[in-house]
Amino acid sequence: MSKEILAEGVCDLGNREVSHLRDAIHGSVILPGEPAYEHTRKVWNALFDRRPAVIVVCRGVSDVVETVKFASRYGLPVSVRGGGHHIAGHGTCDNGVMIDTSEMRAVSVNPVRRIATVQCGATAGEVIRETQRFGLAVPTGDVSKVGIAGLTLGGGMGYLRRKYGLTCDNLIGADIVLADGSFVHVSADENPELFWAIRGGGGNFGVVTSFEFQLHPVGPMVMGIQVTYSGDDMAVVLRGCRDYLATGTVDVSFNIAMVAIPPLPGVPPHLVGQRVVTLNGMHAGKDLEQAALDIEPLRRLATPLMDMSGPVDYTGLHTMHDDRIPEGVPAYGKSLYVGDLDDEMINVIKNAVRNGGPMSMAMIWPLGGEMANVPADRSAFGDRGASSVVMMESLWQDPSEEEPAINWVTSFYDALRPYAYNDGTYLNMAGLEEDVEAIIRASYGRNYERLAIIKRQYDPTNVFRFNLNIAPVDERIN
Structure with a gap:
């Protein structure tokens, strides 16, 4: 069914059908043209400007049930908006029913x-x-x-x-x-x-x-890792992280970000705009003295520009980077799993980062430890054998910056493909690839066939398709 026909079908529902839905739920039903519509339909990534036919802000399970039944009755697909932060804008849709769960927060x-x-x-x-x-x-x-x-x-x-x-x-x-x-x-x-x-x-x-x-x-106090090095030291820092992880405790998890420093509170003015390498993370152990010893090597990989590592409130640790990517700005990003972070790959990353724009960011999340101990078939998530996941993102504010921002992500991604662990990606950071279906299949690996069968059992008409979609088994393209 084309979008145009579907849109006409929605219009044909009329006030009576919508009134029945409003009477059946405790939340809100919002239609195009109503005051709350423009705000509610938006998601974090302004690259997506979709217009649902109906938005239902649910307050409880019964609201969700009634809304899904409503969508099924009139043959409308459903998107589900929770936090609305997926890079591919999956929380919203065109010409379907958008279920907003933001008031279900207990x-x-x-x-x-x-x-x-x-x-x-x-x-x-x-x-x-x-x-x-x-x-x-x-x-x-x-x-x-x-x-x-x-x-x-x-x-x-x-x-x-x-x-x-x-x-x-x-x-x-x-x-x-x-x-x-x-x-x-x-x-x-x-x-x-x-x-x-x-x-x-x-x-x-x-x-x-x-x-x-x-x-x-865990917590309430943990040993936080917050150390910033000059971008000139990128290669030595990445090699040092690689060597540390080969012998380091699984109590330590951290992310490596390569980015131009934005003008945020607490950042010295002379560092704003400078391209840096930051390590952000924590030690999960209760013994803070031992934790300090364990993370010490990460604090002297080179001469730090800033080092705010030390005891930190676990809750506060997770708010430190909330403003890293602002709401309502277009963003484009991809990710891929890689094998060992060898010197050749480090050079590829270094060269790509050097060519990035002022709002570009590359991140390496070292994996392993307990997450890698779960067999691939234990859950749908699949293979955990990669050493790291590498992410590249660009943001822009002026429309003229869109093409170079997207080109940077694409060229970085293509340059790293020869070093990929497999053809898949971290699906919470996917959906903007040229062949999304191929990426989904590769990411799930052998689990994909099983997932398609389960999809056929529970959603045979693919009502829930505004996502990284697994088509019901008999709809797949072989």
């Missing part, structure tokens, strides 16, 4: 069982704040603004990945509204095949309304 913690129950609209920061009241945490990302739902369903890599694995590795149960409007619970014992699929399989199988996470003792 977080409940059982400190005895070390379990958190989290509604789908909560952000990572809200989960961190509530769990930290009890000195507990679940692995999340490296910033607080990202939505917990999308993060979990796509895997979830953060500062605890080497110690406690991915976010999805710590998922022990979930509630899901399926494409037919039915409501199910999943766990290792209940609907186990669907439980397997949502741990890395994205939003392909329904609207996950609630998550149950296993928590771990």
